[in-house]
Amino acid sequence: MKKLLSIILACLMVFSVAACSGGAGNQNSGAAAGNKVKVGFIFLHDENSTYDLNFINGAKEACDKLGVEYVLKTNIPEGQECYEAACELADAGCNIVFADSFGHEDYLIEAAKEYKNVEFCHATGTKAHTENLPNYHNAFASIYEGRYLAGVAAGMKLNEMIANGDITADEAKIGYVGAYTYAEVISGYTSFFLGARSECPTATMEVTFTGSWYDETAEKEGAIKLINNGCVLISQHADSMGAPTACENAGVPDVSYNGSTESVAPNTFIVSSRINWAPYFELIIKAVQNGEKIPTDYTGTIETGSVVLTDLGKVAPAEGTQAKMDAVKAELQAGTRKVFDTSTFTVDGATVSTYMADVDTDAAYEGDHEVISDGAFNESADGFRSAPYFDLRIDGITLLDESY
Amino acid sequence: MKKSKSEPLFHIVKRDTLVWYKAWGIRAAAIIAALIVCGIVTTVTTGLNPISVYGAFIQGAFGSGRKVWITLQNMSILLIISLALTPAFKMRFWNIGGEGQVLVGALATAACMILLGDKIPNPLLILIMTVSALAAGAVWGLIPAVFKAKWNTNETLSTLMMNYIATQLVAFFTVVWEVPKGSFTVGIINQSTNAGWLPQLFGSKYLLPIVVALVTTASMFVYLRYSKHGYEIAVVGESEKTAKYVGMKTEKIIIRTMLLSGALCGLAGLLLVGGINHTITTTINSGQGFTAVMVSWLAKFNPITMIFTSFLIIFLERGAGEVSTNFGLNQSFADILTGIILFFIIGCEFFITYKIVGKAKKAEPAGASKSIEETKTEKAEAEEKAEETAEESKAEETEEKTETAEKTE
Numbered sequence: 170m171k172k173l174l175s176i177i178l179a180c181l182m183v184f185s186v187a188a189c190s191g192g193a194g195n196q197n198s199g200a201a202a203g204n205k206v207k208v209g210f211i212f213l214h215d216e217n218s219t220y221d222l223n224f225i226n227g228a229k230e231a232c233d234k235l236g237v238e239y240v241l242k243t244n245i246p247e248g249q250e251c252y253e254a255a256c257e258l259a260d261a262g263c264n265i266v267f268a269d270s271f272g273h274e275d276y277l278i279e280a281a282k283e284y285k286n287v288e289f290c291h292a293t294g295t296k297a298h299t300e301n302l303p304n305y306h307n308a309f310a311s312i313y314e315g316r317y318l319a320g321v322a323a324g325m326k327l328n329e330m331i332a333n334g335d336i337t338a339d340e341a342k343i344g345y346v347g348a349y350t351y352a353e354v355i356s357g358y359t360s361f362f363l364g365a366r367s368e369c370p371t372a373t374m375e376v377t378f379t380g381s382w383y384d385e386t387a388e389k390e391g392a393i394k395l396i397n398n399g400c401v402l403i404s405q406h407a408d409s410m411g412a413p414t415a416c417e418n419a420g421v422p423d424v425s426y427n428g429s430t431e432s433v434a435p436n437t438f439i440v441s442s443r444i445n446w447a448p449y450f451e452l453i454i455k456a457v458q459n460g461e462k463i464p465t466d467y468t469g470t471i472e473t474g475s476v477v478l479t480d481l482g483k484v485a486p487a488e489g490t491q492a493k494m495d496a497v498k499a500e501l502q503a504g505t506r507k508v509f510d511t512s513t514f515t516v517d518g519a520t521v522s523t524y525m526a527d528v529d530t531d532a533a534y535e536g537d538h539e540v541i542s543d544g545a546f547n548e549s550a551d552g553f554r555s556a557p558y559f560d561l562r563i564d565g566i567t568l569l570d571e572s573y
Numbered sequence: 574m575k576k577s578k579s580e581p582l583f584h585i586v587k588r589d590t591l592v593w594y595k596a597w598g599i600r601a602a603a604i605i606a607a608l609i610v611c612g613i614v615t616t617v618t619t620g621l622n623p624i625s626v627y628g629a630f631i632q633g634a635f636g637s638g639r640k641v642w643i644t645l646q647n648m649s650i651l652l653i654i655s656l657a658l659t660p661a662f663k664m665r666f667w668n669i670g671g672e673g674q675v676l677v678g679a680l681a682t683a684a685c686m687i688l689l690g691d692k693i694p695n696p697l698l699i700l701i702m703t704v705s706a707l708a709a710g711a712v713w714g715l716i717p718a719v720f721k722a723k724w725n726t727n728e729t730l731s732t733l734m735m736n737y738i739a740t741q742l743v744a745f746f747t748v749v750w751e752v753p754k755g756s757f758t759v760g761i762i763n764q765s766t767n768a769g770w771l772p773q774l775f776g777s778k779y780l781l782p783i784v785v786a787l788v789t790t791a792s793m794f795v796y797l798r799y800s801k802h803g804y805e806i807a808v809v810g811e812s813e814k815t816a817k818y819v820g821m822k823t824e825k826i827i828i829r830t831m832l833l834s835g836a837l838c839g840l841a842g843l844l845l846v847g848g849i850n851h852t853i854t855t856t857i858n859s860g861q862g863f864t865a866v867m868v869s870w871l872a873k874f875n876p877i878t879m880i881f882t883s884f885l886i887i888f889l890e891r892g893a894g895e896v897s898t899n900f901g902l903n904q905s906f907a908d909i910l911t912g913i914i915l916f917f918i919i920g921c922e923f924f925i926t927y928k929i930v931g932k933a934k935k936a937e938p939a940g941a942s943k944s945i946e947e948t949k950t951e952k953a954e955a956e957e958k959a960e961e962t963a964e965e966s967k968a969e970e971t972e973e974k975t976e977t978a979e980k981t982e
Contacts, residue, residue: 215903243897244904247758248857249850253643260637275761275852295753351755380744380757527753534754560755 206265206457207238208450209258211251211277213270215243218383219427220408224269224292227446234447235454247272255280259287264457267291267450270382271353281305288463290453292446293353295530295556297465308449309555310469313360313548314501315442315476317508319424320364321497322440322481322490323402326422327369329487336401343374344395346405346412348382350571352527356548356557357406360508361424362566367513368493375400377569385409394569396421413438422485429479438482440490444469445477466555471502509546514563521546526558584930596925603921607914614913619902626896626910633895634888642779644891646849649786650841651861652883655868656786656793656876657837660830661714662866663797663874665810666721670732672862673739674713674835676855678842680743681709683853686762686769686846687750698769702847710839711832713739718831722824736862743855750853761851771848782844789837794876806830838862871919889914 208228216222225241232239240263245254251273258266259280267290268277274294281289281302290306291297297307327341343365347354358376366372375395379387388411392403396419404424405412410433416423417434425434425441449469456463469475481491500506511521524546525536540547540558548559562568591599612623634644654671661668685702693701717731750759763769774780797803805826809816816823845857868886872878893907 215897217903240898241901242894244894246854246856246859248852248854253639256639257637260639271756272758272760272854275764278764279761349755349757351757352753354755530753 206235206454207240207261207263208232208265208267208454209240209255209261209263210242211245211254211258211266211268211273212241212243213245213247213273214383214408218408219410219425219430220382221269223427223443224446227450228267230447231450231454235451235458237454245273247276249276251276252279255289256283259284264288265290265453267453269293278302278305288453288457290449290463292449293556295528295554298554299529306453306463306465306467307555308467308469309549309557310444310449310475311471311549312442312444312476313356313508313557313559314471315444315478316357316360316426317364317367317501318478318494318498319404319440319442320361320366321368321494322486323361323404323422323424324365324368324372325487325490325493326402326439326485327365327372330401331369338371340399340401341369341372342398342400343372344392344398344400344403345374345376346388346391346395346403346407347376347378348407349378349380350568352560353557354378354406355561356559357426358404359514359559359561359563359566361404362563363508363513364497366565367497372565374566375569376566378571379407381407383408385411388412389415392416393419398569431479431482435482436484439485440481440494441479443477443479445475448474466553468549468551468555471498507545509548509559511541511544511546514561514565516561516563518564521561524561526553527560528553528558582931585927586930588926588928591925599921599924600918603917603924604914607917610917611910611913614909619900619906621900626900629896629899630888630892632899633892636895640891642777644887645783646779647891648883648887649782650844650849651865651868651887652786652879653782653789653841653844654838654861654865655872655879655883656789657834657841658865659793659869659874659876659879660797660803660806661834662869663810664806664827664830665813666718666827666831667729668714668717668732668831668834669729669863669866670713670717670735671838671865672858672860673732673736674710674838675842675845675858675862676736676739676743677713678706678710678839679846679853679857680739680746680842681705681839682769682843682846683750683759683762684746686851687759690763690768691766695768699771699847702769703843706839706843706847707836708839710842711836714831714833714835714838715828718828722827740855743853743857747853747855759852759854762846762853763851769847770851771844781848785840785844789840790876790880797874797876802826802829867915867919885918 210224210228212221212224214221216225221243228239228241240258240261242254242258245251247270251268255266255268255277265288266277266280269292271293274291274296277289277291278296278300281304285304288304288306290308292308294307297305323343330336331338331341343362345358345361347358358374362372362374375398377391377395379391381387384407388405388407388409392405392412392415395403396415400421402422402424403412403416405426408427410430413423413425413430413434416437421437422439423430423434423437424439427441427443429438429441431438449467452467453463478494497506501508515521521541523539524541526538526540527534527536528538528540538553540550540553546559546561547553548557549555608627615621615623615626633640635641654675657674658668658671682702682705685698685705689698689701713735717726717728717735720726720731721728747757747759751757752760771781774784797806805816805821808819808821809823809826813823816826842858846853850857864886868879868882871882889911893904893911896902896907896910897904
């Protein structure tokens with residue numbers, strides 16, 4: 170085996186000579202590297218996923234603006250690799266480590282226990298408020314407000330189609346491609362539906378689930394199935410271009426998520442809501458720079474610039490959509506209109522006056538917090554948690570499959 | 574036609590066994606050639622300095638103490654799976670079901686941790702986990718083996734299809750055990766109590782798989798080279814008919830070997846869930862059941878050589894990740910580099926087995942004006958010839974083996 174070893178060693182030497190002479194030109198640095206803060210980001214996929222791309226853009230924007238150094242790690246699975254990536258980032262001198270996927274949470278907590286001087290921030294997670302770790306934080310945004318506004322645009326499109334005689338009022342059926350029957354998805358499609366129904370009272374919705382956050386084929390097939398079922402408008406909560414592409418091919422108007430899909434669907438794209446993560450990233454960087462505390466649960470809103478809508482599509486949207494959306498947005502901001510107003514929906518034919526939501530994550534899926542007050546469901550509210558927990562099955566929405 | 578008179582530009586001829594330094598010289602040349610091609614591709618497509626890209630490869634695998642440990646840990650798991658597949662391959666039983674066998678082992682481990690965690694003492698739990706992981710993997714190997722032994726079904730297809738069943742089983746139980754509901758995530762199992770977590774050796778969370786891999790490598794080496802079982806596997810691999818002729822019970826050997834192969838895959842599953850990830854997902858094995866096929870073949874089924882081939886694969890994988898992080902490139906670019914390097918390494922084996930003989934210099938100049946088409950046909954002929962020679966020599970080898978087998982009997 171000596172020969173083998175010597176060859177391997179020789180190869181290693183070739184490599185290491187290369188390493189020495191090259192000098193690792195790693196890490197991206199922002200405009201001015203004056204501040205000592207360095208942020209490490211962990212992403213589930215890379216920029217091909219609209220979900221991760223949205224985070225990557227936010228990360229670059231915030232870090233470049235504040236001139237801090239940052240490292241991006243893409244394609245990190247939801248397993249021990251996440252823990253290892255977090256530890257490697259901490260070892261490399263990051264003061265803040267951020268992860269973007271739900272399944273990263275437990276592994277980030279493990280790393281947070283080990284590196285007490287590093288701040289660990291996690292988007293979409295649910296455990297920060299029960300873990301009691303001073304350096305572990307959750308963040309999300311009141312994206313249900315953005316979804317609601319996108320729903321308003323969808324409702325106006327339905328009205329236009331009814332007015333044009335393309336469909337009858339009873340045929341105003343929306344299709345929705347979701348990932349899992351998870352609260353975040355339920356909250357998303359319900360708020361979208363309520364927005365649409367606030368404009369088009371006869372609207373109904375069918376939802377199908379793909380069983381994956383990113384599966385282009387399944388999302389495309391899901392959208393086609395819904396269109397064949399008679400859905401006249403499609404929206405989605407999954408991260409590929411599958412559904413928008415299917416809509417463009419079938420000529421069915423589409424409301425997407427995570428960013429504009431106008432490039433693949435120029436004729437059918439209406440609008441897209443997304444979370445802008447840059448304000449949160451700026452907040453945590455500034456907090457570390459100034460030695461301030463990072464909130465355990467942070468919910469970005471329309472005010473903080475976290476919940477945003479893209480520009481409307483050039484072809485598909487109905488007349489006057491932008492003005493209507495702006496008006497509704499003002500009402501939401503003023504608090505005169507609430508997305509989950511209990512007078513706007515029923516469950517099994519009855520108005521909901523009390524509901525214990527499963528806010529604390531544990532193996533028992535039991536409600537532990539009363540979340541209905543002042544005639545509305547308090548989603549992502551103070552004192553609960555930032556990640557959505559709305560999981561009521563309201564009337565008017567039909568789930569085609571529930572295997573996930 | 575004049576073709577029959579003129580000589581081809583070159584033939585391909587099977588070599589006699591090459592002296593070791595020449596063989597390794599060819600391999601080294603292949604690696605250097607691969608690095609040069611990678612360098613050109615890097616500069617042309619990204620404008621980066623290829624040398625700093627190679628530097629990042631080293632960085633990724635050995636950049637810090639933790640990175641070295643992770644590299645060794647990943648290498649150990651891949652090595653165990655490769656070792657698991659090896660006895661089956663030596664027997665010419667194409668077990669490409671490593672992925673599924675690892676997954677069911679992982680699933681069995683996770684089931685024990687979730688259902689029995691905190692209900693029974695930890696050492697007992699770990700014992701049950703180990704037994705059920707090995708048993709689950711063994712059963713997953715046994716099913717295709719029985720079908721092959723009894724009805725001579727195609728094991729390539731059956732082992733492959735068993736993978737999908739395993740993946741779907743894991744997906745099903747992920748939904749059963751998911752926390753919170755609908756998230757399709759099991760999360761870390763027993764995070765607060767650590768029940769069923771495999772013990773750390775000498776306070777290092779990375780050491781256990783490494784030790785297990787080393788022990789497995791040594792045992793597999795001895796098993797294949799010095800045990801009667803190992804010998805039987807080799808004979809069945811060379812020729813099943815020969816094995817039958819000399820009175821070996823081939824059905825028994827196939828089933829026994831696949832039980833071993835599956836159980837070892839189950840062991841890898843145990844380490845993945847109980848020792849490393851502490852969770853279960855459909856992608857927990859990240860395709861290593863297939864990568865292991867390459868590791869095993871590259872090493873020509875020699876367990877000791879497999880240490881190096883598994884190292885090579887993991888080194889490239891870790892390096893590729895670092896390249897994409899450091900230079901802000903897409904992971905796919907690093908995968909392209911890995912692909913080029915592997916292509917050269919696998920391709921160079923051809924030049925170790927065969928040599929290209931140029932046309933003799935005395936040949937008439939008329940040959941030079943030959944049309945390209947003719948050259949092509951001739952080349953094909955030459956290749957056919959080479960193949961024939963290869964087959965002949967293989968047949969000879971088998972005969973030799975048979976003789977020895979008879980002697981021992």
